[in-house]
Amino acid sequence: MTLFIEQCLNGLQFGLLLFLLAAGLTLVFGIMDLVNLAHGSLYMIGAYFAATFAAWTGSFVLGAVLALGATLMVGMAVEVIAMRRLYGRDHLDHVLGTFGLILFFDESVRLIWGPEGLSLPLPSWLNRSVQILPGVNYSAYRLAIIVVTLTVAAFLYVLVMRTRIGMLIRAGASNREMVGALGVNIKLLYTLVFGLGAALAGLAGLMQAPILTVQIGMGENILILAFVITVIGGIGSIRGALVAAIFVGFIDTLGRAFFPDLLRMVLSPAAASTAAPALSSMMIYLLMAIVLVVKPEGLFSAGNK
């Protein structure tokens, strides 16, 4: 039972982390109609920045804040230099152009930080476990991730639904020419939205960094998951991204935790331990395929097409 609660919390934590990535992706997708494969690179860069800045300043929190700002700057620079020229082009062009950016970022990171991964040690006040229920202990850091991501989700909701910027973002999503014609600086708006998406990806990366090692290519695997989430949730829908992200987080984590035991009943132990992670990863893609076949626009389609 304890294990089950713990794994459920892990699932929630992973799902919320995926939400940060998917939210940025779906914003850029829904508003600029841009397929950004390089989103995973921003996640990786956030993690690398955090590891570096934390080592320089000696403080985890300060390093994280600096890394967030730096990723935001990188994101806006990428938008101004490259992405801006891709708006309104074919989706195939987006796929190719941003694929090129992935190669560039991966190699730049190899050039700057070297091929070995980095690690980001946790400060002692986070590196312990707290009692959440009588008899159930849970990692303080993972709990902190849950709190931070929920705060960010609430902030995003307020930003998009309750502020002037959010109004412009939503207006830009439904009709960009009209918003431009009404005198809104749509270029600046797009740069800001892209920067916001980059910062969210960077935040996800730097929070994941202490759990996994910081390494080249860490963005690629998780990027596909984030894409799956945006598609399941419906492109352009932040609410959909949240629901789908939590779903996927649960399936992935619980699958990894409990499939090996289930499979061991029918397979040999060695075969079960190889097949289980593959099976839980497959479940996610299966879920996406089912959703797309039943509801081709995703669960919570923004409905602006």
Next chain:
Amino acid sequence: MTPALTARNIAIVALLAGLLLMPVFAELAGNRFLLTLFTRIVILALAAVSLNLILGYGGMMSFGHAAYLGIGGYAVGMLAHEGVLSGFVQWPVALAGSALFALIIGALSLRTRGVYFIMITLAFAQMAYYIFAGLARYGGDDGLTIYKRSQFFNPINLSNKVQFYYICLALLFAAIYLVWRLVNSRFGMTIQGARSNDIRMRAIGFPTYRYKLVCFVIAGTMCGLSGALLANHTDFVSPQMMYWTRSGDLIIMVVLGGMGSPFGPLIGAVALLVLEEVLSGITEYWQIILGPLLLLVVLFARGGIDGLLVKLQGKERAKVRS
């Protein structure tokens, strides 16, 4: 109709002649690696040709084409692992496996369009990736070594590098010819019509879904053949063969060479893989050059290399995409 002596035709003839004479050149230069490199190029060009059929002519942006490479490759690898060495069994199984997979995922994916189509094909390819990564009996994540290449009747010996190269090259030429015949047939015209305006094609009475599905299956089968060749070439199969970045490589080849052009994918495959080889000779960090280069091609050279050649001969606007 005699082919005109244009820059594009000269370049293509030179490329084909170069490919035909490559083993001779490699022998004279004493460079065995050159032949290995070009065998790989020819095999991946075959995969790119098949992708071009659905991507360039059919407008179906499949981001999971590498799955067939893996399925074709694993059909050879798994059968060899079980002691079935005959190519007459291995290759038909590779083709049938890819065709079946293409039929299933095509039937589901073609119900969606646009970005959703890109994503669902990607998802299915990743599923295939995880299926093969989960097969402990066949090496799982680590892949499977193939100790003996596919066996055919006597004079044909795939372990002979020169012979294997020419077999791959012949299959590539056959595929290019097949695609060329196909897209200029009534069937191909329907496919191209559906790319330009699907609703209109349906309105005038073509069941475009079925046409596209057949096209999708043909392309998948052809790519499965490429996978079977690749497995024989590397003597090794692993799930990495069908990772999504490999699908990205195939798309790059098609677009770099020129989408919807018969020789475009071949030009693209040669250009990309030779460029990789040259750049990695210059610097260890060659992808830092390749990445931005791709972005530039996307931004400024829409028809790819073939499009540039067409422009060079002064026929702008004339048939860049057809």
